Amino acid sequence: MRCPTNVDRLKFSLVIFAIAITAIYPGRAAAFCGFYVGKADASLHNHSSKVVIVRHDEKTVLSIMSDYQGDLSQFAMVVPVPVVLTREQIHIGDVEVFKHLDAYSAPRLVEYDDPSPCPMMFPRAEAGAGAAMPFGAQSSVSSSAKALGVEIKARFTVGEYDIVILSASQSDGLETWLVENGYRIPKGAAAALEPYIRDGMKFFVAKVNLKAQTKLGLNYLRPIQFAFESSKFMLPIRLGMLNASGPQELTVYTLTENGRVETTNYRTVRMPTGISIPNYVRDDFDNVYSAIFTHQAKINDMNAVFTEYTWNMGWCDPCAAPPLSRDELRELGVFWLGDPNPTQPFGAPPAFGYSQMAPTQVILTRLHLRYSPATFPEDLMFQETNDAQNFQTRYVLHRAWSGSPEVCPAATTYLHDLDQRRAKRAQNLADLTGWDLNEIMRRAGLNPSLKPRPWWQGLWN
Numbered sequence: 001m002r003c004p005t006n007v008d009r010l011k012f013s014l015v016i017f018a019i020a021i022t023a024i025y026p027g028r029a030a031a032f033c034g035f036y037v038g039k040a041d042a043s044l045h046n047h048s049s050k051v052v053i054v055r056h057d058e059k060t061v062l063s064i065m066s067d068y069q070g071d072l073s074q075f076a077m078v079v080p081v082p083v084v085l086t087r088e089q090i091h092i093g094d095v096e097v098f099k100h101l102d103a104y105s106a107p108r109l110v111e112y113d114d115p116s117p118c119p120m121m122f123p124r125a126e127a128g129a130g131a132a133m134p135f136g137a138q139s140s141v142s143s144s145a146k147a148l149g150v151e152i153k154a155r156f157t158v159g160e161y162d163i164v165i166l167s168a169s170q171s172d173g174l175e176t177w178l179v180e181n182g183y184r185i186p187k188g189a190a191a192a193l194e195p196y197i198r199d200g201m202k203f204f205v206a207k208v209n210l211k212a213q214t215k216l217g218l219n220y221l222r223p224i225q226f227a228f229e230s231s232k233f234m235l236p237i238r239l240g241m242l243n244a245s246g247p248q249e250l251t252v253y254t255l256t257e258n259g260r261v262e263t264t265n266y267r268t269v270r271m272p273t274g275i276s277i278p279n280y281v282r283d284d285f286d287n288v289y290s291a292i293f294t295h296q297a298k299i300n301d302m303n304a305v306f307t308e309y310t311w312n313m314g315w316c317d318p319c320a321a322p323p324l325s326r327d328e329l330r331e332l333g334v335f336w337l338g339d340p341n342p343t344q345p346f347g348a349p350p351a352f353g354y355s356q357m358a359p360t361q362v363i364l365t366r367l368h369l370r371y372s373p374a375t376f377p378e379d380l381m382f383q384e385t386n387d388a389q390n391f392q393t394r395y396v397l398h399r400a401w402s403g404s405p406e407v408c409p410a411a412t413t414y415l416h417d418l419d420q421r422r423a424k425r426a427q428n429l430a431d432l433t434g435w436d437l438n439e440i441m442r443r444a445g446l447n448p449s450l451k452p453r454p455w456w457q458g459l460w461n
Contacts, residue, residue, distance in 0.1 A: 049240070049248070050098060052223075054255045054333035055233055055384065061333025063225040065098050075221070076183050076207035078239060080196040082230040084153040084165050085204060092159035093223035097328045101253055103321035105309040105366040107271070107393035109285045110318055114401040118408035144180065148173035153202065160213035161224060166203040168193070174203070183207070192239050227333060235380040241373045247302065252367040252380070255334055259385045260310040261365040265378055267304045268367070271296060271393040277429045278422065278444040279397050289395075291433040293368065298434070302375040309366035310391045318394075334362055363388055398425070424452040 054061040068075050145152055149169035156163055168174035171194040178185050183205075196203070206224060240248060254261040262268035272292070281288045296306065313323050326337060369376070398421070405412040426444050430437040438448040 050102065050251050050253070051235060052098070052101065052253045052255065052332050053233075053235065053261075053382075054335075055261070055382075056257055056336055058229050058231050059227070059335075060230060060233070061225060061227045061335075063093050063098075063223050063332060065093075065095070065223045066221045068221060072208045072213070072221070073210060074184065076205060077224075078178070078183075079204040079206075080201040080236045080239070081165075081204045081226065081228060082201055082232065083228050084167070084202050085226055085228060086154065087156045087158065089227045090156075090158050090163060091225040091227075092161070093225045094331055095220070095222055097324070097331050098223055100321060100324055100328060101332070101364075102251070104316065104319075104323060105253065105311070105364055105392075106320050107289050107308055107395075108318065108320045109282065109397065110394055111282075111397040111399055113399045114414075116401055116403060117410040117414035118403070145177055148177045150174055150177040157209055157212060158224075159222065160209055160216055160218060161206045162209045164205045166205060168197050168203065171197050178205070189239075192241075195238070196236065225333065233382045233384070235382070237371070237376065237379055238373075241371075247370050247372050250369050250371065252369075254365045254367070254382070254384075255313075255329070255332060256363050256365070256384045257336055257361045259363055259388045260307070260391075261367070261382050261384050262307070263305045263367070263380055264383050265381045266369075266376065267300070268307060269300065269304050270307045270391060271368075272432060273391070273393045274396065275428050275432065276396045276398060276425045277432070278425050278440065279399075280443050280445075281395070281429070282397060285395075288429075288433070291435065292395075293370075295432065295434040297370045302370055302372065305367050305369045305380070307365065307391065308368050308393045309364065310387075310389070311364055312388065312390065313362040313364050329362055336361070419446060419450055420453055422446055423450050427452050 049067050050065040052061075052063040052065075054063075064077070064079070066075075066077065150173055151167045152164060153167055154163075154165040166174065166177075168177075171190040174193055174197065175185055175190040178189070193203075204226065208221070235252065237248075237250065277288075293306070297304070313329065316323055324332075329337065400418060401411075401414065403411055405415050422444060423441065423446055426440045426446060427437060429435065429440050441448040441450070
């Protein structure tokens with residue numbers, strides 16, 4: 001089997017469950033055989049937030065990438081946390097690491113060369129001959145806090161963020177305190193805050209220190225990270241719905257040691273993958289994948305969490321971007337990595353093929369959901385499974401064989417059936433997106449009257 005590669009130039013792009021103010025290798029699977037030709041950016045979705053959760057035993061490192069756009073003086077976030085955080089438990093992350101993680105795990109588009117229908121005349125190279133290379137002043141502000149049932153547990157500045165850790169005994173008191181201290185809280189905040197207060201959770205409140213940001217020379221928000229211990233493996237998303245103008249988009253990247261992550265209080269389903277679609281998609285894959293996801297969310301009543309990627313971070317096949325380096329994983333909070341293999345440092349380009357790569361015990365799971373208060377009334381609860389099988393969301397293009405029908409009898413049959421195969425790929429895209437089949441056929445250069453043969457036709461011939 002010949003496995004050519006052609007890695008195109010990549011363009012990197014990268015709820016807030018906050019109140020925003022305004023395989024183990026599973027036995028090694030056969031290497032992917034085809035060209036990598038593109039990926040779908042997470043940033044193509046509107047109202048899209050990104051969260052990275054590193055989880056090991058009861059230790060958690062949570063990283064939040066804000067999608068806030070607007071006057072930064074009007075920005076803040078309120079995140080329920082199980083404990084009072086110290087200054088040392090909070091860190092400002094690197095946005096480029098977020099972008100790299102997104103690019104590495106993004107849904108991808110790949111392309112096969114149709115093999116010659118005359119294999120005896122055109123022998124192919126050994127399997128794996130071209131496999132994709134892995135890449136490798138506080139008193140006045142808080143004067144009424146006690147009367148409102150609010151206690152300021154800590155206050156400090158980290159990078160460009162002023163941070164306050166609060167506890168509260170009543171939700172309307174917390175809402176009042178936030179309003180009095182300059183936070184423009186959406187209507188209904190007290191009701192949304194009440195369950196967290198009832199559970200004894202604290203509140204991490206951050207807003208932008210404009211002077212500090214100017215001094216740092218930044219014109220964007222960097223991720224906020226915090227580390228804590230809790231028996232609950234969860235993500236609070238209900239607060240983020242307060243200021244939602246429509247369905248929200250959330251991508252969760254989890255990094256664990258042993259297996260993929262799934263939700264326990266909602267259905268976790270895999271995105272359709274490995275499906276052949278028309279070649280014209282190559283030039284518009286971002287929008288096509290957006291339509292695929294929208295249709296899948298719709299037919300699942302916007303009540304499912306979709307797995308888009310699960311893979312051991314030591315390698316990739318095909319690679320939409322290089323795996324994250326050891327330093328990048330450490331930046332995200334992965335703390336259990338041992339010493340690198342002295343003959344093959346993690347993150348360095350390995351020798352040809354995968355055989356010399358040592359397994360890296362970091363399993364990335366990429367989960368994607370579109371949600372509203374009606375379809376996701378509860379916070380997300382997770383569990384790490386023992387399933388370390390690799391999975392990726394990818395769609396396949398086929399480059400037709402360009403030989404002559406006179407080469408062999410099988411070539412005549414191949415070329416005769418080519419339009420039928422193309423019609424089937426058009427039908428696949430219609431099923432994935434809900435788009436009109438006739439329009440897809442037209443864009444694919446096919447006669448709309450050409451319909452794919454029923455799957456059973458010729459079954460016993």
